[in-house]
Amino acid sequence: MRRRGERYYADVPNRVLALLVDALLLTVAIFIAAIGVSVLIGPAVEFNSTADSLGDAVTLDRAVATIDALISLVISAAYFAGSWVVLAASPAQHLLGMRVGAAADGRPLTAKQALLRWALLGAPFGIAAVLTTALSGPVDAIVTVAMVAWYALLLITTARSPTKQGLHDRISGTVVAKEARPVSWGQPGIDAG
């Protein structure tokens, strides 16, 4: 039985929830950055109202889009690796009472550990985005399939691990813990006394 204040290995549902909240926050940050890119460099999407062919009506500037993708990669690295080092948790993990620490002693991650963990957890998505934006054709599909397979592997290894350490945790020597929530009984009950 989990007692108040105790920590336990954060399970997959909590981890996925944290990742989704982080994704939301990160998306907002990247969107703001994309506005900056659009203002400074130019729009990634152009409209041609007089185009005859449907394909010419909306065009994507792949150079600007690739810059967007690279900036997204940098923001993602700063967001995750930075918060793991400084706060010992990403913002969403922090909100959900989770801590990311070194598997050996529970201390906050070093910069090297944090970057390695991000490289395994957050970077594949961004790298795939850069590649699929810059390239097209079959490479696009191969990269997408490889990315999906990688994240499936991380999910499965996390779920199957007794310490909930996915492949990314094991390689970077990290572990994610969650603090048990206090229980407030309305009446003295089974745990009273």
Added chain:
Amino acid sequence: MLADARRVPADSELRSDLCIIGGGAAGITLARALIGTPFRVILLESGGLELDQRTQSLYKGPTKGVPYFPLDSARLRFFGGSTNHWGGVCRPLDAIDFEARDWIPHSGWPITKQDLDPYYVAADEVVQLSSDDWSAESWDERDSLSPLPLGDRTESRIAQFVRERLRSFATNYREEISQADNVSAYLYANVTEIEADDDARTATSVRVATLTGNRFRVAARHFVLAVGGIENPRLLLASNSRRPRGLGNQHDLVGRFFIEHPRFAAAIVAPADAELGVGFYEPHHVDDVEIQGYVALSPEVQRAERLVDVQVFVEPTYDPRFETAFDSEDVDSLRALSRGPASVDEFGTDLLNVVEDLTTGLEFTIPGAPLPVPYPDLVEKLIASPTEIRDRIPDLFGDVAAEGYKRINGAAPLEHLSLVTRLDPAPNPDSRVTLAASRDELGIPRTKLDWRLSPIDRHSAVRAAEIVGSAFAGAGLGRTRLLVDEDQRAWPPDLAGGWHHMGTTRMSDDPKTGVVDPQCRVHGMSNLFVAGSSVFPTGGTSTPTLTIVALTLRLADHLQRVMR
């Protein structure tokens, strides 16, 4: 029992209480209605269980008059008949369709809608409709899509669709018929002549021939001819051993009054609002029932204007980008998935198509963002000019997204609306089926179809387009341009029939004005009956299958009384 006529001993004579000629909607309905009765029933079907071109070619024949489909493609000649390619659209006739209207020559049934109403309820079950509610108002209360407010000179009507997998009577009822003790259905059995006694008052037997050369007879106490609106008169006319003009043709009426449902675009509406919601007029689902609404002139307007009934389909033509999306393979896959998987392979292919199409929009989302968010430029455009983004949904987000937009929004950007009219043409004695000089493989004269329409038909289409067009303008919904006018000699090039063959053995109290009496018995004959839409004196604008089944169930009741 299902049997093979090719294996019946040659020159033998089979006997039964009732011989049904034809295994289509009418023949199968009649046979089923008599399962479990004390009467021995023989059903003779020309084809087998699948389409074969040699049998189908027995339908070939010349046409003249209003251009028509090749006669061997306008119907199907195998077990289940034309239900094997039926569109499943159902609606009973309306009360006014049965009335004699003095402005429509030869109109009027000898029975009323009330006579048929109980059989319509039973027919709903036979064709496996999920609802017997035909009130547009009632459906409107449950429908998220609404008819347009087109004033009180028009009314809304609805048709229901039978589910696609339930449309073939052969698929639905083959097992039941093959298990029936008192029904023997012979496949590959072509009736070449109905034989009668000396004064041609009683049918005695039918001659049967197979394409393999076997020949035999079927004798019965009663006969029902149920081979469709073109073959019914053909067989009566060709059964001329006793009467040179054919059976039941004392007054030269057999084959006359051929009625089809002419359908053509009579007007185009430029909508005032590009997103005018016309989904009610397209096939759509309400409470799991597929229905389609259409516009019609109210009975009061039909009387006041002295018009034949005109059904007006409001057919949208969407922005070309959306039209392309709606016709795409990916949207076909989406529809297939929503109907339920046909096979694992098809399910996989359809799912891949849909998923791949849904990723179209990812190209226009910021790369690297963990959630799909469109580029700021796109968002800015969406806020500044939402209609421009809307018009580009197929380009930006794919075909499935375009279909989804239409389903959720109930409308998509329109190019224009076509007002497509389907008429209940006035019965015309010169519109007729006759025997051609050429013969088919079995030696039976082929049919010659001369389809004609009347001036009142054109006038009614023009007036209907004008009235509905005025209603659009009056409601501020759009401006109408007529595509037909009274002075045109030719019919519009897009005029086509509905594969509905009616009127050629029309029902009447008087042998001088009809081939069959109100009980569908051939005038002047004691035991020969006709089932199917050839007995319709007028066609209404509803599709005929439901009425064919209702009339057949009524005939089954009558036969049970007279055969006792």
